[in-house]
Amino acid sequence: MASGTEDEFDPLADPEERRVIYSVLDSFALSAEGKAERAACYDPVLEALRAEFSHIPDPDKGELHVLVPGAGLGRLVMGICCVGFSVEGNEISYHQLMASNMILNDITRAEQYPLYPWALSSSNHVSRADQLQGVMIPDVHPAAALEEASIGKRMHASERMSMSAGDFCVVYKNAENSGVYNAVTTVFFIDTAPNLIAYIETIRNSNGRAQDQGIAEPGSMELTDDEVVALVERFGFKIEKHEVGKIATGYIQDPRSMLMNIYRPSFWVARKQ
Numbered sequence: 345m346a347s348g349t350e351d352e353f354d355p356l357a358d359p360e361e362r363r364v365i366y367s368v369l370d371s372f373a374l375s376a377e378g379k380a381e382r383a384a385c386y387d388p389v390l391e392a393l394r395a396e397f398s399h400i401p402d403p404d405k406g407e408l409h410v411l412v413p414g415a416g417l418g419r420l421v422m423g424i425c426c427v428g429f430s431v432e433g434n435e436i437s438y439h440q441l442m443a444s445n446m447i448l449n450d451i452t453r454a455e456q457y458p459l460y461p462w463a464l465s466s467s468n469h470v471s472r473a474d475q476l477q478g479v480m481i482p483d484v485h486p487a488a489a490l491e492e493a494s495i496g497k498r499m500h501a502s503e504r505m506s507m508s509a510g511d512f513c514v515v516y517k518n519a520e521n522s523g524v525y526n527a528v529t530t531v532f533f534i535d536t537a538p539n540l541i542a543y544i545e546t547i548r549n550s551n552g553r554a555q556d557q558g559i560a561e562p563g564s565m566e567l568t569d570d571e572v573v574a575l576v577e578r579f580g581f582k583i584e585k586h587e588v589g590k591i592a593t594g595y596i597q598d599p600r601s602m603l604m605n606i607y608r609p610s611f612w613v614a615r616k617q
């Protein structure tokens with residue numbers, strides 16, 4: 345919806361709003377077809393969280409609080425909750441927040457809605473049928489998954505998952521959020537920073553003593569991966585793990601397309617000093 349007073353209501357979305365809406369509708373990642381992309385990016389994060397907090401028994405992991413800035417449609421948030429942690433997603437985009445709210449709270453069954461992620465892009469298809477290929481979302485019914493994830497846990501998953509709306513740097517840089525989170529995890533978020541130092545300082549503020557970990561997508565940043573990691577260290581973290589080139593994944597990539605865009609994101613785990 346275009347902005348303006350009620351009298352000026354313009355039913356046509358402006359180009360920027362259309363771009364954001366298309367990116368939300370690209371929620372291909374929520375489908376079964378997007379499973380490989382999710383696994384490539386989220387599994388290393390979940391694995392690192394499990395390893396870091398292996399000394400806490402699974403039923404008690406709800407005592408640990410994980411923050412996920414730039415949560416998008418909330419799939420990583422849900423994954424972390426299913427592992428047993430308490431988790432808070434943060435998202436700046438109302439379009440993403442509305443979509444994640446619908447997916448997480450209003451869906452009544454798996455594969456409830458068809459989505460046509462490539463319908464509006466006419467290039468590089470082998471056939472028109474490929475362009476119009478639909479996927480069903482979500483492949484997992486969140487309420488059922490969260491119910492299952494509550495078995496044997498001290499806290500029900502619904503008490504362990506929340507979302508906050510707003511700019512990460514505004515919401516989490518204050519004293520109220522200082523040291524609150526045992527871990528801060530990001531996937532494809534670092535590269536959205538207009539000012540990376542502000543992101544790092546905010547992560548540092550909100551992180552308690554444990555760790556930060558991330559998968560960055562350095563290709564879309566002006567800083568090189570070495571520079572990102574050097575900045576993270578310069579601002580009070582020790583990099584404990586840093587892998588480049590081990591993960592190769594598309595991001596909302598049509599597996600049938602004649603053009604394959606593959607990211608080789610950098611994965612790192614940093615501990616606050």
Ligand SMILES: C[S@@+](CC[C@H](N)C(=O)[O-])C[C@H]1O[C@@H](n2cnc3c(N)ncnc32)[C@H](O)[C@@H]1O
Binds near residue numbers: 434437511
């Ligand atoms: C590329 S998406 C990644 C989403 C999700 N982490 C995933 O793995 O699919 C980046 C997300 O960060 C959000 N974002 C960008 N700047 C932000 C900010 N300053 N505070 C909170 N969220 C932000 C965007 O709206 C978008 O949903």
